[in-house]
Amino acid sequence: MNAPLYAALVLAARTVPVLPLRAGKVPFGNCPTCRGNACGGRPNMKTPGPCRCTRICHAWAAATTDPAVLASAAWAGPWREAQALAYHPGGAELTVVDLDNADAVSWARDALPATRTVATTRGEHWIYQGAMQSANAVRPGVDIKSRMSYARWLGPGSGAMTCLPTAVRALVEREETTPARGEVVSSSGRTEWDRSVATGCRHTERFVRTGLERGLALVRARPESGAGSQAFGVAQFLAAQHTACPGPCGLEELGWQVVAAAVSVGVPEPYARRAVTNGLNGTPAPGRAS
Numbered sequence: 001m002n003a004p005l006y007a008a009l010v011l012a013a014r015t016v017p018v019l020p021l022r023a024g025k026v027p028f029g030n031c032p033t034c035r036g037n038a039c040g041g042r043p044n045m046k047t048p049g050p051c052r053c054t055r056i057c058h059a060w061a062a063a064t065t066d067p068a069v070l071a072s073a074a075w076a077g078p079w080r081e082a083q084a085l086a087y088h089p090g091g092a093e094l095t096v097v098d099l100d101n102a103d104a105v106s107w108a109r110d111a112l113p114a115t116r117t118v119a120t121t122r123g124e125h126w127i128y129q130g131a132m133q134s135a136n137a138v139r140p141g142v143d144i145k146s147r148m149s150y151a152r153w154l155g156p157g158s159g160a161m162t163c164l165p166t167a168v169r170a171l172v173e174r175e176e177t178t179p180a181r182g183e184v185v186s187s188s189g190r191t192e193w194d195r196s197v198a199t200g201c202r203h204t205e206r207f208v209r210t211g212l213e214r215g216l217a218l219v220r221a222r223p224e225s226g227a228g229s230q231a232f233g234v235a236q237f238l239a240a241q242h243t244a245c246p247g248p249c250g251l252e253e254l255g256w257q258v259v260a261a262a263v264s265v266g267v268p269e270p271y272a273r274r275a276v277t278n279g280l281n282g283t284p285a286p287g288r289a290s
Contacts, residue, residue, distance in 0.1 A: 004079060004082040005071070005079045005082075007085050007153065008020070008070050011085075012064070012070060013067075015065055017063035017065050018065070018088075019059075019060070019063040019088070019150065020056070020078045020082035021083060021085065027062070027086070027150070028056050028078045028081075030057040039051045039052075039053055039057075042058045042062065054069075055074045056074070060149055061148075063088035063091055063150065086150040086153060088149070088150055089127075089131070089145050089149065089151055090131040090132075090149065093129065094127055094129065095127070095128045095145070096125050096126070097112065097126040097144060097168060098125055098143040098144070098145055099120075099125070099126065099142060100143070104123055104141030104142050105123050105124050108126055112168065113162050114159065115159060116156075116158065128161065128163065128164040128168060129163050130163055130164030133147060133274070133278065134146050134147055135171070135172045135270075138172060144168070148278075148281070192253060193212065193257060198248065198250035200249060201245050201247070201249040203241070203242070208241075208254075212257060215258060216234070216258065218230055218234060219234060219258060219261040219262050220261055220265055228262060228267045228271050228275045231262040231272055232275040235254075235277075235278075235279025236279035236280070238254050238255075238258075238279075239251060239279065239281075252280075255277065255280050258272075258276050259273055259276050262276070
């Protein structure tokens with residue numbers, strides 16, 4: 001048994017979902033059947049319905065505590081090629097504050113409660129008990145890794161683990177209230193929904209457009225505060241209308257229109273994109289308790 005697999009089985013026995021990482025410290029790619037989430041994805045991925053693929057697909061969503069899966073023939077190849085081990089913090093009810101450099105570590109020591117720390121190549125991981133929304137670049141050199149994310153396993157670390165504090169949750173929450181008028185939504189793809197991207201939708205175009213326009217109106221009606229949370233709710237509602245459709249339904253295009261509406265009333269684009277993506281995926285809203 002190789003070292004990453006052995007460590008994975010030890011962590012899994014402690015109810016920490018794990019997965020191997022390939023060269024470059026990234027997850028193994030999806031198999032042909034799952035590429036582009038054609039299979040429907042695993043829970044909380046882009047489209048409803050669990051993936052029944054036995055291979056290690058869908059990155060963080062493939063992380064598991066099942067020793068039979070970890071030691072299965074389908075995972076044997078990835079373990080042989082594994083360059084590192086990762087875990088899904090949110091699946092273990094944990095949050096990792098990834099401090100990428102010395103300045104970020106210095107900031108954390110001044111601003112955050114002490115907790116278990118793990119040394120990394122360039123900085124530290126601060127691990128708190130409790131799960132929350134993940135977010136990148138919440139401040140210079142600081143990422144939050146919890147739900148819908150993975151973190152490298154670099155050892156158990158040292159120090160007593162502290163409950164997830166409000167100060168960490170606020171790193172994500174505060175983005176909604178930051179003035180950002182005049183920002184332009186950047187998208188390299190289509191941003192307008194039409195029937196050409198919804199060939200598998202069972203609803204009429206009028207039904208879809210009516211629901212979308214009502215949702216956009218709700219977002220635009222929150223110019224002072226709360227537009228990001230409203231965008232999450234609208235995206236969640238829109239996704240729920242299409243759970244029985246064979247798909248595709250053009251949810252990504254609908255989502256971009258919700259993002260644009262949120263940005264138009266002052267929500268920073270990164271926050272708007274995360275809120276809408278989480279709404280479409282059925283993930284808890286940013287800042288809500290797990």
